[in-house]
Amino acid sequence: MKLETLPPKKGDYYLQDYEETYRNFKWEEAEQNFSWYHTGKVNMAYEAIDRHVEGFRKNKVALYYRNGNRIEKYTFKEMKEWSNRAGNVFKDYGVEKGDRVFVFMPRSPELYYAMLGGIKIGAIVGPLFEAFMEGAVRDRLLDSGAEYLVTTPELLERVPEKDLPDLKTIFIVGEHVQETEKYIDFKKQMGKASKNLDILWVDREDGLILHYTSGSTGKPKGVLHVHNAMIQQYMTAKWVLDLKEEDIYWCTADPGWVTGTSYGMFGPWLVGATNVVVGGRFRPEQWYQAIEDFGVSVWYSAPTAFRMLMGAGDEIVNRYDLTSLRHILSVGEPLNPEVIRWGTKVFGHRIHDTWWMTETGAHIICNYPSMEIRPGSMGKPIPGVKVAIVDNEGKELPPYKMGNLAIRKGWPSMMRKIWNNPEKYASYFLPSGWYVSGDSAYMDEDGYFWFQGRIDDVILTSGERVGPFEVESKLVEHPAVAEAGIIGKPDPVRGEIIKAFISLRDGYEPSEQLEEEIRSFVKKGLAAHAAPREIEFLDKLPKTRSGKIMRRVLKSWELGLPTGDLSTMED
């Protein structure tokens, strides 16, 4: 079978020659773009915001915000002043370097000032999804020992204060806040605070942000990143997002997910780009409208969103003017080839898949606009980082061998700690110096990486190893299938059999005939052993808030086992 490829796009890109850059690039070269390379004094918020105010971007829009009728815009200068005010308020109430300041809020300008303000005075900020319920909030605040929280009156009801003895001060963003010793009216205090602030210069290795991410079992773990992450976020905002001076950039991710900070705040602002933030729930019409209204040129989203847009149909795309778009990217889950084909058809642009993790802090394997895309592949490692497929002992495997997707330890934005859990941190690394991602993949002979599934999700059926991604991607090519999740179900004869959970597109109803049709579609299109023996139709698949299909939940449902931590599951 001929390999499907999409040729490079013609254009003037930061990364014109991937192979050559990969051979020659040194991180130290990039670091010389920053004054801290010479002075040793660093602060992420300074580099992302204040630095631009000293230069020519002072009056450039840093943030366009829309949520229903609330529409606002802020220049870099305004962002600087508001985050200074926030920093001053925190300082007044005792926040010191290294203290954890958690932010439990809907996406709003205040959320961004609060995070930047905290960073400016050396605090470690911790973003939480606004949809978290009490248990999820408790686990994270307890584990981090957070003393400070920024939240809204509505969300405060989900903060179990009696269980959180460390929590000293709560900054409330709302109208008519009743101030007490513990409850502070954040907006009122910001209004009174000075818009000038002496930034606290910190060390490159000082703590910046704590992102809680849940493993498949057990409690969520706090992944700590440091200010040094900026160098990789900065370079990838150029190489991968290809952000230019005139771009309007929209990252659809919430800051509760690492994508919403590394590439919803830090990366784009480090290169001085204009960020669009849209609040509220996902609706295809609203999303296309946002692209049209803001003139979005670079758009970063996730497979789940693209699949939902695809499911909503082509007719609706045509109602909007999307000609401002020039570069589209995806992250969070494997990007099905069918989705890339659809995107190329309706948007006239390829969708560029990017692979990375909360733990990696920034992009690791990507597709670049100047490079050929092989749909279904995550692309190639970013310059300055070495990636390989290794066995459990850390031995590098040859092309086409499925194994552990591993990264050579020491890339700049690597996590520096799992909060309170050094054993867990150590468990990511092999003695031979590889970080093991927990993902299973292979590399082809040209160095493109192909994702198979989480190691735990790979299915062993009649002696064949089947990655869920291949089967799911084939399933969504079927016209009736909107989304699919695959699990291995224990079977006395075959070891495991493949079971598919499927949600149907609008206009299709479950039936035995459809089931049979879907099964033979996979048999013919992929392989007999990859066809699901069992199919179950669901209205919706269980997903995380970042849009990942939760296969372990499907599996526990199937086997009648406890589902483990569900705090990151969508409502």
Ligand code: 6R9
């Ligand atoms: C940024 C982010 C990390 C896990 C990762 C992998 C999956 C992310 C992917 C992808 C296939 C891609 N993942 N991007 N799988 N192709 N392009 O998603 O971080 O939430 O920590 O998840 O997500 O399984 O190991 P995080």
